[in-house]
Amino acid sequence: MMIEPNQPLPRTNSGSDLKTVLNKEGFRLTSQRQKILELFRDIALDHHLSAEEIHHQLVAQGEKISISTIYRALHVMVRLGLLQELELAEDRKYYELSTPFTSHHHHLVCVQCGAVQEFEEVSISDVGVGETQTRGFVLLNSQFTIYGVCPLCQSRLRS
């Protein structure tokens, strides 16, 4: 970890391009960072990727980029509020585009097969907003994750 240029900040996602957002915080626009963000913009809004997966995808499409760079870029983008970091069980972290919508979408994970389903629930985000306000916190992110066993795995286990 390093991410020096500055201190954390509540959210910096409003109308401005990547370069502006980065420079504002002392970061620089690089082709690698553009590629990573483009990748996220090419897939479904609510789709999540791990560092490894991002690396695979980019290499597959001919880009020359190091896994270290992926990790560094992910940190920066989370810090800038461009991406959200997800703890979908397992051992690795996942990332998804941070839009006004994603803050209302949550995850249901099957601990057997690892399948992840998304679902919307505004009331949950509301709780997060309220809770941080009453305690004087600056809200950065919140996530509601449910762990369970999906129907398929249930029958698979019974057999």
Add this chain to the structure above:
Amino acid sequence: MMIEPNQPLPRTNSGSDLKTVLNKEGFRLTSQRQKILELFRDIALDHHLSAEEIHHQLVAQGEKISISTIYRALHVMVRLGLLQELELAEDRKYYELSTPFTSHHHHLVCVQCGAVQEFEEVSISDVGVGETQTRGFVLLNSQFTIYGVCPLCQSRLRS
């Protein structure tokens, strides 16, 4: 990972002692497992500990127990529904006693200093129950975690 004896199960926390609960699933009662659970019962109900912290505490109070054993015991206890596994940011996992109450308590984490505050919110657990039911999942666990910056760190950053 191994935890062989059986397949996952929804929750096994009802009225019976540790030995019974363990044996029912083919696990054995050992002094190490007792010590770990006692430790959790000695601290506040909503307090969470990492594997490392548990090991420290036990060694400090004179027990001779290996860190490997801690990890193995934690897996077993999560599997039996005795403990809940928490993803409180950072890189390590935390565990806390699983009571009828803890399922309604959630976490607010300061990403600066790492301080964690608990809060109750039944409506959130309800969403989890509803969501799993409509999708046919067996609910194992759910957690709502909010990440932000606490008041102290905010002023600390401003200065």
Add this chain to the structure above:
DNA sequence: TGATTTATTGAAAATCATTATCACTATCAG
């Protein structure tokens, strides 16, 4: 525009929490 400053990159080594291995011990069912 060109020079200067310094963030960024890539590759490889280093971390560090968690897991697996293996020989030995202890629990539990019969």
Add this chain to the structure above:
DNA sequence: CTGATAGTGATAATGATTTTCAATAAATCA
């Protein structure tokens, strides 16, 4: 009480994430 086998401890192995360091490339400014 005894055999079958789960559990333990010590240590090696894993694997995701970080750090290091020399080389490169944005941003800034003259």
